[in-house]
Amino acid sequence: MSDHRTDAPEPGDERSGEPSKTQRKNEALELRELGRALAGLPEADRAALDLPEALRESIERYNAIRKHGAKKRELQYLGKQMRRIDPAPIRAAVEAREAGSQADAAALHRVERWRERLIEDDAAVTAFVEEHPDCDVQQLRSLVRAARREGGVEDPEQRHGKNYRTLFRFLRDQAG
Incomplete structure (x- = not known):
């Protein structure tokens, strides 16, 4: 029997430098929850943040939707929008609001x-x-x-x- 192992790292392997699929999923979930928290902030707090227009529109749509399934889909999209920006200022604003x-x-x-x-x-x-x-x-x-x-x-x-x-x-x- 021959061993088919190679020394080349596979995607998600710690040696490849890429995050694993589980890590990517967890990061996406965190960003989605951060998006939900961002949508829950008062308008004045959101206005103080430098958010892209597409993200602002997504937040407005998310807050306007009442049906569960549609709200869930919009939250997925909101999470996708969150992946395109630096979440640190948003996380700080949400944490400051919660601490207050x-x-x-x-x-x-x-x-x-x-x-x-x-x-x-x-x-x-x-x-x-x-x-x-x-x-x-x-x-x-x-x-x-x-x-x-x-x-x-x-x-x-x-x-x-x-x-x-x-x-x-x-x-x-x-x-x-």
Whole structure:
């Protein structure tokens, strides 16, 4: 039996310098997902990027389509358009937007935790005032008392009423 192996690298072989078929597929999938994220950015954020006109049109078509199959095909085309440009600035814009959204969500969660602490514990008012010395203490105490009164209502629909939401807005404004 003869051995038919040669030392010539085949396409996709690490020695050839070309990416394998799997690597190319993974890169295409990443670019397609980046295209989806790009299409999800607000128009103002997309306008700030230097995108080719064909890519902008593809994004507009993708966002306008509602049918699943057509949307999937347009996403494929959007991914193809993404392969023709440098994805680094787009990736940076998408990551910056996501980081901002996560930071906003974390800030709202902190405010929600403060609201819960204030309603449950009188000592939390002192802790909040120490952390936010410019806040109107009298208004804070008044809002906390009103929110506590609402919390005692038996009807779950009324449990988190107007004063509960007003306290949240007050705390959000103080924390921001």
